[in-house]
């Protein structure tokens with residue numbers, strides 16, 4: 001039985017279930033019998049990742065870890081989109097302070113999500129470009145509904161997917177496929193993504209998606225948790241350490257590039273194009 005409760009303060013595992021009470025950017029539902037958490041991104045219309053959404057995700061992830069969450073499903077409340085990736089408005093003509101704060105929160109959130117000791121599954125119920133694809137790739141397992149698009153499309157926008165985005169893709173689909181996909185900024189249909197291993201399973205609809213996500217977690221939760229998490233983090237440690245040890249350099253790379261006139265021009269054109277659609 002799922003129980004969703006509004007709350008204003010952080011409390012015990014059984015007392016809190018909807019945890020971004022002030023903004024509701026993240027709906028957190030916890031199954032009281034199994035402890036499984038469903039983290040639903042809820043920033044209409046397309047869950048673009050701005051500072052506030054990233055911060056709400058980060059807080060939720062910290063809480064889940066502190067409460068020894070046994071497993072988590074990441075999904076979206078939107079019918080069309082899992083996440084449209086980074087909020088373009090955060091990168092278009094920001095102040096240096098705002099850009100730095102934003103990028104640092106993106107790093108925080110990714111580090112937490114990529115390194116959870118508990119199993120994570122992305123229930124991808126819509127399009128998942130760029131930063132949306134990063135979120136999905138950071139989970140351990142990906143299940144996607146048909147006829148949607150996923151990929152790291154940055155090149156097509158005239159920007160560059162940071163090294164750690166690229167590493168996540170390489171870790172999943174391998175060097176050759178990742179190189180081709182990243183150079184082209186290729187978006188894959190759900191069916192193509194399954195074929196190259198970018199997603200693990202397809203689901204027929206949302207109900208099937210959630211059932212399959214629960215099935216994956218049931219299987220994982222049957223394994224000894226400590227051994228499971230040591231192996232997981234062992235596989236991910238090189239990718240994680242590269243960013244953790246190079247956070248300042250990564251922020252500098254972002255700041256150096258995002259203020260380039262060419263990058264600002266690309267962002268402006270893209271934002272205009274999306275608005276005119």
Ligand SMILES: CC/C=C\C/C=C\CCCC/C=C/C(=O)SCCNC(=O)CCNC(=O)[C@H](O)C(C)(C)COP(=O)(O)OP(=O)(O)OC[C@H]1O[C@@H](n2cnc3c(N)ncnc32)[C@H](O)[C@@H]1OP(=O)(O)O
Nearest residue numbers: 048080084085086087088127129130131159160257274275
């Ligand atoms: C050398 C280094 C160079 C550069 C360094 C600089 C930067 C570092 C780059 C960092 C990496 C970047 C990662 C990213 O994630 S960038 C974002 C990429 N995202 C996309 O390309 C997706 C764009 N969106 C879409 O394609 C569609 O919106 C989508 C998701 C398929 C959904 O389609 P649909 O349901 O039809 O919805 P609409 O298109 O009508 O959109 C509704 C509404 O939302 C606005 N919007 C969409 N996406 C974003 C976004 N990412 N950020 C902000 N706003 C977004 C859209 O404009 C509409 O707004 P409106 O006001 O018209 O309602």
